[in-house]
Amino acid sequence: MAENTTADEAPAKKGKLKLIILLVVIVVLAVALSIAGTLWFLGGGIPGMGSDDNGSEEPEFVASTYVDLDDALVTTVRTxxxxxxxxxxxxxxxxxxxxxxxxxxHMPLLRSELTTVLSNAGFTELQRPEGRAELAGTMTERVNQVLEQEQEPVIEAVLFRNFVVQ
Structure with missing residues (x-):
């Protein structure tokens, strides 16, 4: 009789061990699928898998460079x-x-054009931030017109370093 009880316990332990291993494998698989699904839905893709979509690359960043006009533009304004x-x-x-x-x-020509644009601005316009922003836009357009006439590449913006009206 003692032999029968030991023979019955061995298969029960093997069955429980198989069940535990199966549950661990299922839990690990569920966690892995959850992580992969989250990465896929967030658009990051799965690490290690190459993307076939080469056309959607962002353009390379190009830093701006600057040139200062050494002397100030000084002119009278309308009032x-x-x-x-x-x-x-x-x-x-x-x-x-x-x-x-x-x-x-082309600095002499550009300086002349910018002085003309500045002298055509009204005193009350130059006192408001919106008026200064409009003046900067007008100056940028004028500089780009001159550069296009000379068949040169255009600039991004004219920036004010110091602005005084009195």
Missing amino acids: DGRQRYAQVYVSFEAKNPEALEAIEL
Whole structure:
């Protein structure tokens, strides 16, 4: 009889061991699938798997470079009676270094054009931030027109380093 009880316990232990191993494998598989599904839904993809979509790469970042106009633009501005002055220090921003070389080359013409744009601005416009932003946009357009006429690459923006009206 003792032999019968030991023979019955051995298969029961093997059955429980198989059940425990099966449950552990199922839990590990469920966790792995959960992680893979989360990565896939978030758009990150699964690490180690190559993406066949080469067309959706972001464009390479190009840092801006700047050239300062050494001397200030000084001119009179329109007003209702008193004579008013504006003094502006400007810088030019470009992504293309060739555009900044063109700025250096055509500096006398650009300086003249920018002084004209500044003198045509009204005193009350230059006192408001919106008026200054509009002036910067107008100056950028004028500089780009000159550069296009000279068949040079264009700039990104004209920036004010110092702006005084009195």
